[in-house]
Amino acid sequence: MNESVEKPALWTRNFVTCAAANFLLFFSFYQLLPVLPLYIFEKFQTDNATAGFIISLYTIGALCCRPFAGFLVDSLSRKPLYFWTFFAFTLCFVGYWALGLLPLLAVVRFMHGVFFGISTTASNTVAIDALPSSRRGEGIGYFGISVNLAFATGPMTGMFLYEGLGSNMVFAISIALCVIGLILVKTLPVKPREKKPHAPLSLDRFFLTKAIPQFLNFIFVGFAYGPVTNYIALYAKELGIGGSGWFYALIAAGLIINRISTGRLIDRGWLTRLVGMGMTLNVLAYLLLTYCGELGAILPGGPALPFFISSFMIGTSLGLIFPGYQTMCVNLARHDQRGTANSTYLSGWDIGIGSGILVGGSMAQHFGMHQQVFLACVVALFVADIMYLCYTSKHYHKNKLEGN
Structure with missing residues (x-):
């Protein structure tokens, strides 16, 4: 029998939808990456050190939430968690756009990292759940391409939009792409998580x-x-x-x-x-x-x-x-x-x-x-x-x- 016929399906609806939503999340982030420092200088007339600190808060937020992200993904229903953290991630773009005080922008930047950390953990886990174990390595490789494509095209697109149409258009495009991503996540046919007795807390849960x-x-x-x-x-x-x-x-x-x-x-x-x-x-x-x-x-x-x-x-x-x-x-x-x-x-x-x-x-x-x-x-x-x-x-x- 042909080996390809015996292989379990890789490109299922769940996997493709999750990869597409993941691309949109990362693209919206990467196209903002080179623009945000310029936006902060332009809007708040701040110095390099202050702008650098605010930008770094994203990484700090993502790092702070990672252990708890794994615990939440393993403890709660994955689809609702993915959707609502993706939704909060989207709202942070509105915060950059609308807020006029630098301390509030710093808070939004930190929270953007927190919601990024949880939503990307959920996205990876939902995608892996959709993969047959015999083709997991292949599937993880393909899923990662969604991030690589965003990395290759996002910053270039962001700078093109910023130079031609200004920072407002960059934020608007990021929000629109995230909304499309949210719609895709909403359509994911993920089975509800079975309710099980709560296991005692241990380091392995984080x-x-x-x-x-x-x-x-x-x-x-x-x-x-x-x-x-x-x-x-x-x-x-x-x-x-x-x-x-x-x-x-x-x-x-x-x-x-x-x-x-x-x-x-x-x-x-x-x-x-x-x-x-x-x-x-x-x-x-x-x-x-x-x-x-x-x-x-x-x-x-x-x-x-x-x-x-x-x-x-x-x-x-x-x-x-x-x-x-x-x-x-x-x-x-x-x-x-x-x-x-x-x-x-x-x-x-x-x-x-x-x-x-x-x-x-x-x-x-x-x-x-x-x-x-x-x-x-x-x-x-x-x-x-x-x-x-x-x-x-x-x-x-x-x-x-x-x-x-």
Whole structure:
């Protein structure tokens, strides 16, 4: 019998709808990302430090709620929780637009992060619930493309709208897209959660302790990516490279290309090997990024060639790492711990990103340039790679649950 006939369906109505809603949520967020600092300067005439603090409150809010997000997703009906936190996420765009006091804007920014943290945990969990266990790695890979597409197109669209039509149009488009996303979530045919006796509270209801090695490894990966999100344009300027926006487009391209093929290999038993390859490739990518200035002195294309090659390599490596670590966390959890598994996975990323941005900023100020920042990222990723190869992969094979 044909193998494709025997495979359980992947592109179900639930999965496609959830992926589309997830894309709209992330796109609305990403198109605001480059515009919000300009909007704050324009409307409130504030300084760089104040604007930076307000913008960072989003990450702080998301990080603060992650452990509780997993608990809520595993304890409450997932569809209503997803809908109402997505609804509150949408209202925050109205708050940016309407409020005229900077302290109130700071509160809205923090709450935006809280609702983002809960709604994205719910979205990931609802999507995974819709996947057959035998094709989970493939499905997680495809689901992640919804975020990668938003990352690739959102900031560019936001800047285009801002420069051509102003900040009001950016907010209006974000709100409209979120409303479409809410309609999609409302149509999700998710079965009501069965009422069960409340289990006693324990740490495992807020944090998946069996996934501590994966959590720690993912912090290192996020730590290295934090400086890329905030400082790559400044680093490109130091190197005399123009068009740094293409750096992010190439990361997205690498992510999408690898996610399409990685999931099937994960489901065929290549999970730990693919993540190991991704971790090692990530070290090499950041090493190339760190020394692209020196390489540019001996290459005909100058530093731009290794600079942009490193971006594609970073995206390719993350295309192996992202679905791999998420699949590991889910496979280490019971069925009723999937929300906790997803929040644990996402918390590692949030902590890594936040600490990478803070440490990177301090290092850049101390050294006066950004090369040392990315060298620190190489060291962090090398430590994580050794940890993964020597312990994390073995821990996964020893503790994974079958048929969950």
